[in-house]
């Protein structure tokens with residue numbers, strides 16, 4: 001049986017996860033089992049497939065296999081922006097934007113519905129978001145974002161430097177652009193909640209890494225560390241690890257990005273953050289820092305991208321990057337000198353060249369899904385649900401939109417890819433340095 005070369009194993013501590021109570025012990029697969037469908041990966045894509053497939057096929061047994069814990073991957077370690085719209089660069093064609101928005105919004109409304117139905121306590125907060133601009137690169141991009149929102153007829157309002165200072169307590173930004181329609185969450189809590197409320201016929205196995213798989217006669221055999229699963233259908237929702245299964249190799253780039261978070265701030269520190277009310281701020285530049293003040297008063301900073309073919313990033317390197325986050329925090333709020341980060345961590349996400357899709361049936365009974373580059377959480381929720389619809393032959397206009405999405409195109413081979421990424425990263429890094 002072909003063996004997978006890389007299995008996910010994070011050494012660092014994701015602050016969102018650490019802020020939650022300890023989870024129930026993992027249900028680990030031991031021995032051999034036969035089920036109708038196996039899904040690999042309990043991130044936003046795999047959980048969305050599992051929820052929809054479980055609902056559509058209550059008559060069959062479905063297994064969801066996760067190498068670590070549900071929410072340990074990128075879906076539980078991100079910045080927690082569930083976006084309804086997002087676009088960098090000059091405004092795109094209106095028809096393309098409208099197609100994207102249908103998919104983003106459907107993913108967002110699926111997540112909203114499940115959070116309400118299952119009463120998932122993930123700090124769901126629809127307070128909109130602020131795009132911040134600190135330097136010339138930010139200024140260029142914030143104008144483009146404003147133009148895109150205007151093109152789509154979406155609400156937006158400018159915030160002057162003084163208004164930014166009043167709202168979030170810093171003069172770091174030249175100006176901001178406020179818009180609404182998104183949600184902010186604790187992503188680890190959201191993923192855990194979705195995993196806890198799977199349909200009855202879906203069984204979750206955690207700490208159960210798939211180490212090899214092969215097609216058999218009318219069945220797939222999936223080998224895990226302590227057992228094996230035999231199923232008619234296999235769904236791969238393994239995020240950046242998809243290529244380990246031979247899906248879309250050379251069509252996406254795994255890029256690591258990093259985050260740090262404080263413990264809940266004391267009142268005197270909170271008083272330095274303007275109104276002290278929760279907020280979510282995205283840099284208008286593609287490469288700048290994301291900042292949040294959470295519902296429970298933790299300050300979150302995300303910054304930096306690295307090409308990461310052998311993810312995850314080792315803990316000592318993550319620790320170094322935490323120092324950059326601290327610098328970013330103090331550049332904005334020098335008064336927080338005494339505040340340290342409780343946790344720093346990394347996560348890896350996939351980027352394609354053309355914002356292309358990886359979605360569909362790749363061999364008889366073998367399905368795969370990878371979320372898109374832009375607004376991946378809401379796109380992943382939509383794509384996962386639509387993959388289950390596709391598997392069950394449930395046609396819809398949304399499914400046709402998803403299927404019409406261009407496939408992720410082939411990237412240059414390594415080492416040319418490495419060189420290309422290093423140059424692009426260097427250029428973005430240099431132009432956006434004021435936005436860190």
Ligand SMILES: Cc1cc2nc3c(=O)[nH]c(=O)nc-3n(C[C@H](O)[C@H](O)[C@H](O)COP(=O)(O)OP(=O)(O)OC[C@H]3O[C@@H](n4cnc5c(N)ncnc54)[C@H](O)[C@@H]3O)c2cc1C
Nearest residue numbers: 041043044045067073074075078079081210239347376377
């Ligand atoms: C720091 C950071 C901030 C981000 N901020 C945002 C944001 O604010 N908004 C947004 O929309 N996106 C954001 N993203 C991107 C987004 O989180 C990801 O693109 C998205 O979560 C990918 O979802 P996924 O389901 O495809 O992959 P994942 O969440 O990575 O899930 C894949 C799962 O498959 C499992 N798996 C892989 N291989 C195996 C195996 N062999 N056996 C068993 N299980 C396996 C993994 O353990 C993992 O849990 C951010 C990412 C990072 C890292």
